[in-house]
Amino acid sequence: MDLSAINPVILIASLMVAATPILLAAIGELVVEKSGVLNLGVEGMMITGAICGFAAAVETGSPALGFLAAMIGGAALSMIFGLLTQFLMSNQVATGLALTLFGLGLSALIGQGYVGLKPPATDRLDLGPLSDIPVLGRMVFSHDIVIYASLVLVLVVWLFLRHSRAGLILRAVGENHEAAHALGYKVVRIRLMAIAFGGAMAGLGGAYLSLVRVPQWTEGMTSGAGWIALAIVVFASWRAGRVLLGAYLFGGVAVLQLNLQAAGIAVPVELLSASPYLVTILVLVIISADRSRAAVAAPGSLGRVFHASS
Amino acid sequence: MTPLLKVDGLGKVYPGVVANDRVSFDIAEGEVHALLGENGAGKSTLVKMIYGLVKPDSGHMTLRGVPYAPAEPRAARAAGVAMVFQHFSLFDALSVAENIALGMENPPPMGQLAGRIRAVSETYGLPLAPERLVGDLSAGERQRVEIIRCLLQDPRLLIMDEPTSVLTPQEAEILFATLRKLAANGTAILYISHKLEEIRALCDRATILRLGKVVASCNPREKTAAELAEMMVGTKLATPQRAASETGDVVLEVRGLSLPSPNPFGTSLRDISFSVKSGEVLGIGGVAGNGQDELLAALSGESAASAGAVRLKGQPIGDLGPGSRRRIAVLAAPEERLGHAAAPDMSLTENALLTAAIREGLAARGFLRWPAARAFAEKVIETFDVRTPGPGNAARSLSGGNLQKFVIGREVLQRPEVLVVNQPTWGVDAAAAAAIRQALLNLAADGAAVVVISQDLDELIEISDRFAALNEGRLAPPRPTRGLSLEEIGLMMGGAHDMEVAHAAV
Numbered sequence: 001m002d003l004s005a006i007n008p009v010i011l012i013a014s015l016m017v018a019a020t021p022i023l024l025a026a027i028g029e030l031v032v033e034k035s036g037v038l039n040l041g042v043e044g045m046m047i048t049g050a051i052c053g054f055a056a057a058v059e060t061g062s063p064a065l066g067f068l069a070a071m072i073g074g075a076a077l078s079m080i081f082g083l084l085t086q087f088l089m090s091n092q093v094a095t096g097l098a099l100t101l102f103g104l105g106l107s108a109l110i111g112q113g114y115v116g117l118k119p120p121a122t123d124r125l126d127l128g129p130l131s132d133i134p135v136l137g138r139m140v141f142s143h144d145i146v147i148y149a150s151l152v153l154v155l156v157v158w159l160f161l162r163h164s165r166a167g168l169i170l171r172a173v174g175e176n177h178e179a180a181h182a183l184g185y186k187v188v189r190i191r192l193m194a195i196a197f198g199g200a201m202a203g204l205g206g207a208y209l210s211l212v213r214v215p216q217w218t219e220g221m222t223s224g225a226g227w228i229a230l231a232i233v234v235f236a237s238w239r240a241g242r243v244l245l246g247a248y249l250f251g252g253v254a255v256l257q258l259n260l261q262a263a264g265i266a267v268p269v270e271l272l273s274a275s276p277y278l279v280t281i282l283v284l285v286i287i288s289a290d291r292s293r294a295a296v297a298a299p300g301s302l303g304r305v306f307h308a309s310s
Numbered sequence: 311m312t313p314l315l316k317v318d319g320l321g322k323v324y325p326g327v328v329a330n331d332r333v334s335f336d337i338a339e340g341e342v343h344a345l346l347g348e349n350g351a352g353k354s355t356l357v358k359m360i361y362g363l364v365k366p367d368s369g370h371m372t373l374r375g376v377p378y379a380p381a382e383p384r385a386a387r388a389a390g391v392a393m394v395f396q397h398f399s400l401f402d403a404l405s406v407a408e409n410i411a412l413g414m415e416n417p418p419p420m421g422q423l424a425g426r427i428r429a430v431s432e433t434y435g436l437p438l439a440p441e442r443l444v445g446d447l448s449a450g451e452r453q454r455v456e457i458i459r460c461l462l463q464d465p466r467l468l469i470m471d472e473p474t475s476v477l478t479p480q481e482a483e484i485l486f487a488t489l490r491k492l493a494a495n496g497t498a499i500l501y502i503s504h505k506l507e508e509i510r511a512l513c514d515r516a517t518i519l520r521l522g523k524v525v526a527s528c529n530p531r532e533k534t535a536a537e538l539a540e541m542m543v544g545t546k547l548a549t550p551q552r553a554a555s556e557t558g559d560v561v562l563e564v565r566g567l568s569l570p571s572p573n574p575f576g577t578s579l580r581d582i583s584f585s586v587k588s589g590e591v592l593g594i595g596g597v598a599g600n601g602q603d604e605l606l607a608a609l610s611g612e613s614a615a616s617a618g619a620v621r622l623k624g625q626p627i628g629d630l631g632p633g634s635r636r637r638i639a640v641l642a643a644p645e646e647r648l649g650h651a652a653a654p655d656m657s658l659t660e661n662a663l664l665t666a667a668i669r670e671g672l673a674a675r676g677f678l679r680w681p682a683a684r685a686f687a688e689k690v691i692e693t694f695d696v697r698t699p700g701p702g703n704a705a706r707s708l709s710g711g712n713l714q715k716f717v718i719g720r721e722v723l724q725r726p727e728v729l730v731v732n733q734p735t736w737g738v739d740a741a742a743a744a745a746i747r748q749a750l751l752n753l754a755a756d757g758a759a760v761v762v763i764s765q766d767l768d769e770l771i772e773i774s775d776r777f778a779a780l781n782e783g784r785l786a787p788p789r790p791t792r793g794l795s796l797e798e799i800g801l802m803m804g805g806a807h808d809m810e811v812a813h814a815a816v
Contacts, residue, residue: 038515165417172401172412179399182363183413184383 006259011252012139017213019251020150021046021205021222025229026152026236026243027157028201033233034161035194036174036301040096041081042202043226044103049074049203050210051107054119054217057207063122066147067207074203075196077103082195086188089305103221112216122212124148146208151244154200159239170194174299177306187306202226228277235284237297242287250280312375314339314465314498315360315391320370322355328522329355334368335517335524337467342489342499344509346542347519348739353502356519357469360500361393363388373466387415390425392460393469394453402445402575406455407442412461428459434488445575449598450481457488468492469500474508477597479801481740486512504740505768506535520544543740557775558588559623561759562640562728564608567619567628570606571783577601579608582785584778586728586759591750592788593774594763596803603645606732609633609761610642622728636668639727643717645736645763647710651717654706658698661705662687662694662720667726686723694719695745711742718746722753729753732763747773765801779803 025042032039052073057066081099084090122144124131129139135194161167170190197201209225210217228250236242253276261272288297313336322330331350337343341756347353358364359697360371362380371378371387380386383393400409407424411417418426425672431438436454444455452475460468469490474482489499489512503509509516509530518541526541533541560586569579579601586592596602607613609620611632620628622640632642644650652661663683667673672683685699693717698708705713718734733748735743751773754760763780770777771791778788779802786802 165411168404168408168412172404174406175401175403178400179401180412182383182385182395182399184362185412297403 006256006263009135009138009217011255011259013142015248015252016140016143016147017251019248021208021213022145022225022229022232022250023150023244023247024146024205024208025202025226026093026232026247027240028198029156030236030240030243031157031161031170031201032194033169033302034174034199034238034299035191036177036299036304036306037085037195038092038096038189038303039078039081039099039198039258040093040230041078041099041103041226042198042229043222044100045074045077045199045202045221046103046209046226046229046283047107048077048103048224049206050208050221051111051114051217052203053207054210055110055114056116057119057211058117061120062082063120063211066119066211067204070203070207071200072203074201074206075199077106078195078199078202079192081199082192085305086191086195089307090255092303092305097285100226108219111217113220115219116269117217117219119211119215121215127213135237144212146204148218154240154244162238171299174301175273177301177304181306191306202229205229228280232280232284235281235288237288240295242284245287246280246284249283250276253279313337314341314374314664315378316357316372316606317360317369320356320359320366320371321368322352322359322364322366327701330359330366331522333519333522333524334369335527337498339466339498340496341499341515341672342493342513344513344516345500345502345519346506346509346516348741350474351542352522353519354471357393357471357500357502359491360386360467361469387463387465390464390466391469392463392465392467393471394456394460394473395471400444400452400455402443404444405440406438406444406447407440410440410459412756414462416514426638427458428461430458434458434461434486434491436488437803445464448600450477453477453485455796459484465497467498469502470503471502473501474503474505477757481597482508487652506538508531509538518542530550539740548653550783556778557590558795560585560758561588561623563588563621563624564609565619567608569604569613569615571604572613572798577604577783579604580783584785584788586761588727588757588759589654589754591754591760591762591774592693592771593777593791594761594780595765595767595770596763596780599609600780602732602765602780604783605780606642606644606730606763609640609728609730610644611640619696633668636665636724638731639669639725641669641721641726641728643721643723643732643734645732647713647717647760648706648798652705652713655704656694658691658701658708658716659684659687661716662690662701664745665720666724683712684687690716690719690723693723694749711738715742715746716740718749722787726753726758728759728761729762730761733765734762735764735766735769743769767796769801771796777802 002063003060029039029042049070053066053070056069057063061154077099081095084095085092124142125145127141131137161171169185173185173187173190181187206222209221214221232243232246236246257272257275261269316336318334320330320333335358345353355364359366362385363385378389380389407420407427410427411423427438427440431702436458438451438454438458444452468704473485477485493499498591501513513530516528517524518526520542530538565583567579567582571578577600584592591687606616611630615628617626617629622638648654653664663672663678666686670686672679672686684701690696691698691701696716697712708716718731721729734746747769750760750762762770762774774791776788777791777794779786
């Protein structure tokens with residue numbers, strides 16, 4: 001075993017890359033759940049975004065258009081969910097599961113001609129002198145724009161939910177949809193917008209996998225990232241800052257365990273592979289251990305079907 | 311003088327029901343106008359149309375002589391119409407200020423809003439801290455949030471749907487003082503209530519609805535409560551009769567019962583002690599959220615306490631679950647009809663099975679005896695005059711009063727030795743309420759010990775032998791009901807102390 005082979009600079013740099021798809025999907029799902037909708041189709045939207053983004057980038061040669069196509073693809077898929085749950089009153093859990101299965105199948109179909117291709121490279125964002133800082137420059141200031149955008153997004157979502165009127169209305173709809181309806185807020189419209197945002201973010205996260213992290217297309221390449229994003233939202237008690245923590249923790253342990261495997265540490269590979277899931281959930285559970293506060297954090301109308309009766 | 315609001319021939323039809331049929335009335339500025347009627351008379355539909363939540367099928371309204379047809383509540387609020395709902399449209403996990411901001415069109419920044427909330431709450435004697443979480447507030451305080459939310463918009467017309475159903479008499483008095491002050495300033499108030507005495511005390515005019523039609527209009531001050539009730543129901547009302555009952559030995563005894571609340575917005579029970587004799591009705595009053603649900607859960611067995619805290623004829627039963635308690639004839643009917651007392655989407659037969667399987671032998675060797683269950687459900691329906699096509703109908707399809715009769719009847723017919731009920735007549739019209747109260751009295755006359763937890767003081771005075779008040783999870787020692795005045799009961803219930811101070815300061 002040779003731990004010295006693990007370079008902390010590269011470790012942190014790749015940690016951010018590994019965490020970003022999950023962070024994007026989780027922050028999108030956070031907004032969806034805050035509006036009172038439980039969309040279990042994150043995995044399906046991610047993989048649809050992955051192939052839409054990959055195909056668009058390969059065809060046009062532009063990663064930016066690829067990311068855009070991924071967001072559109074994810075949002076379009078999420079609108080199927082929105083249509084079924086918000087207008088046809090279908091059960092959100094079952095519909096979300098179906099969406100995941102559908103997304104996996106659809107992406108495999110679209111992706112048939114793209115296996116083995118290489119996507120155009122996504123450029124690093126030129127941050128000028130910042131990138132030249134020794135160690136730190138390499139660690140955090142030499143990434144592509146999506147990583148920085150995802151971090152800004154966490155801040156924006158936090159500000160939106162905590163301090164904006166629109167965010168207050170969104171939280172109100174998620175907390176008690178009947179009361180929000182009685183006050184004259186358009187519950188269904190607000191939820192559809194939240195669902196579309198969640199879909200776009202999941203799609204973007206998926207495309208980040210296929211265009212940057214891996215980068216190539218293989219069937220089922222999200223391999224559970226959508227599910228861990230869902231878990232992170234819940235264990236983060238629906239708070240944007242904790243979602244960031246959870247996603248980076250997951251990304252960090254995932255990268256670290258790969259390095260440890262490579263270094264030949266004397267721990268069963270299966271245990272190492274499971275460690276990101278175990279560590280992330282364990283840490284977030286400990287943080288949100290105060291059950292009384294956790295109960296307050298969950299949106300009151302989460303997963304309930306809204307039917308405007310009056 | 312043109313009236314503030316004129317409603318002319320308003321009609322609304324729902325599938326199978328005519329909710330409103332050519333309803334016409336008007337309200338003048340500064341008038342307190344009562345809307346009276348039984349459950350299902352169409353009061354709620356009418357005010358929802360005025361508030362823009364429901365679109366009328368026919369008829370029209372004018373506000374200050376101008377045609378008024380709000381497409382949504384926002385338009386109604388912009389026109390100066392505000393509404394305080396019977397079931398508060400509040401958000402538990404948000405603060406008072408956030409809740410109020412949600413009900414305003416153009417709320418000022420949060421800091422400024424908090425200042426205005428304080429100012430209005432002082433002007434009208436309704437103390438309220440803007441930064442508190444609504445989930446932590448009492449029912450009376452929640453109502454203040456709703457009222458202040460309305461007042462901040464300077465309404466011309468304030469609609470109040472059953473505002474006093476959750477208040478102590480003292481809190482209600484304070485509310486009336488606020489409403490009178492508002493009316494004196496020219497705000498019209500449309501006031502919906504079942505409680506005839508308070509309508510007589512407060513309102514200038516009353517419009518009475520029955521089955522969706524206006525049947526009468528009068529000055530409630532010139533009528534007796536009985537006359538008003540007859541106009542509402544259309545027939546004479548029978549008041550429950552109490553047989554001269556003999557009380558026997560102590561059946562149920564609760565000693566030093568303390569139980570922490572299982573959820574963050576609940577109330578912990580603190581050192582509760584009382585006993586109930588056979589043939590006796592013990593009334594437990596108190597403002598909602600002072601431990602009623604928790605007390606019922608402890609008595610029914612939903613939350614286990616220490617064995618000795620609850621005793622049946624001296625035997626400790628505090629640690630038994632609901633099933634074991636049913637077996638020894640300790641039965642309960644909780645407050646929430648849909649979802650707690652009954653499973654909404656299951657049929658009445660299935661609902662009958664759920665609590666009566668043990669005592670009525672509706673299951674044998676793990677199999678259900680459907681014919682027996684159906685017969686039992688039919689017996690409940692017949693004995694308690696539950697209006698439904700049959701026991702195969704889902705619980706949800708019944709009106710509140712009918713389902714309540716079924717839920718109470720189902721327990722009464724299981725020959726309980728102890729029956730605990732919470733809010734037995736909540737949201738139930740006068741005729742059904744009288745029937746339920748009579749059933750409880752008959753049960754006691756047959757030798758059962760009955761505990762009635764309720765927020766309706768008139769009900770408790772009417773049927774209970776002794777009265778005790780729950781306040782923040784503590785129970786005051788029971789006192790004989792006879793001779794207690796409403797005033798004394800209000801003081802026993804407490805919770806109004808802080809308000810009296812604020813009131814005096816105005």
